[in-house]
Amino acid sequence: MYDMMYYTELESAKKQAELDKKAIDDLVRERDILNKNMLKAAAATQKQLNLVKLHEQSKKTLEQEIQNYKEEVTRCIFTSSSCLFFCREKIIHKYNLIFNEINIHMHILITYLSAKLTQRVGTTLPAVIYYMVI
DSSP states (O other), X not given: OHHHHHHHHHHHHHHHHHHHHHHHHHXXXXXXXXXXXXXXXXXXXXXXXXXXXXXXXXXXXXXXXXXXXXXXXXXXXXXXXXXXHHHHHHHHHHHHHHHHXXXXXXXXXXXXXXXXXXXXXXXXXXXXXXXXXX
16 A cells, blocks of 8 residues: 555656656756847847947047048138138038938948847847937
């Protein structure tokens, strides 16, 4: 009688051990998937940060070029007639258009990358980075 009770308990314990092993395997698989997705998200975020840094550097370079042209034109104004003033304004306008176009492209690129990141990993571009660029 005791043998039968121990046998029943042993079988029950084996079944529970099997269920526990299955649950552990499922959790390990899920953890591995989550870790893989986290690494993908980190890589995508780093790629976006690098692009943002690149665009920021381009923006600074263009701003410096614009400032240099403004200074050059200002020097010419003091040494020339009002014709040079018109040329200065034309140059400034040209580079402001280029600068605005780059800002638009940068905004579109960041929106596109954010959408791609959301689509692939299910997360969005951190708001801090997004607003830094805009």
